Amino acid sequence: MNVSTHEPRWRRLLDGGHTWGSLAVSPTRYGVTRYRLVVFPPGxxxxxxxxxxxxxxxxxxxxxxxxxxxxxxxxxxxxxxxxxxxxxxxxxxxxxxxxxxxxxxxxVRTLSAVRMAGVDGTALAEGFAELCALVNDLAGADCERVDGEIDAVEHELLVWRVYDRMAADTHART
The missing domain is CATH 1.20.58 (Methane Monooxygenase Hydroxylase; Chain G, domain 1)
Incomplete structure (x- = not known):
């Protein structure tokens, strides 16, 4: 068996689906859903x-x-x-x-948000809205890259913007 034919599968498994990081959505009991956005340093x-x-x-x-x-x-x-x-x-x-x-x-930058069914707290809603905006920016950058609308450098620039926004949000909340 030729090991090199399986290398891209292992690399994809270990490197994940996105070069920028990951998004984890964890529904739990009693209507609580946890969201966790992880963004690696661009480049x-x-x-x-x-x-x-x-x-x-x-x-x-x-x-x-x-x-x-x-x-x-x-x-x-x-x-x-x-x-x-x-x-x-x-x-x-x-x-x-x-x-x-x-x-x-x-x-590595991480942003977490929690949503609870029936709870409309302002702080929870603002945190979730920010997380959604960041995820939309990253997903949009990925789609534009796949569609050939932007090149790798422009994609990395969009990821940098999200990465920097996450740092600014962290400092603003403390």
Whole structure:
């Protein structure tokens, strides 16, 4: 099997659907929906973006790896040795990723909003409206890039504007 034919799939999986970051929508109980917009620093390389995405998902896949190692190692080397090995792998991968993403991890901008059914608070509505405006700007930039209306430099400029607006909003709220 030729490994290079599968590389673009793995890169796409690790790099995500958008070069600018991600939007997570989480409906929860009792009519509460959480929205989380994550924007990476524009101009970041694909490799740095992938490392940041792997770092951000480390608690999930790291614990999965820990449990898998426990299942496989307990019968082979015993409970205490398996626990020590699994813990070392879990913490070691986390530490390695923390070291590799240290330079860029602090530059990631995040904006969260919560909507609750039946609650029309002004602060909640303003936060959600701002998040929607930023997402619309990013989605519009992606669509224009795909349609060939703008090139990569103009797309990055639009992402910079959103990135800078997120910093201004953070300072305005504190």
């Amino acid at each position: 970041m390389s694909a490799d740095d973006r992938m490392l940041l995405r792997v770092w951000r998902s480390w608690p999930v896949w790291g614990m999965t790896l820990f449990l898998l190692l426990e299942i496989l190692l307990v019968p082979a080397i015993g409970a205490s040795s398996a626990l020590a090995t699994s813990t070392a792998v879990f913490l070691g991968t986390g530490a390695a990723l923390a070291a590799m993403t240290g330079a860029t991890r602090g530059d």
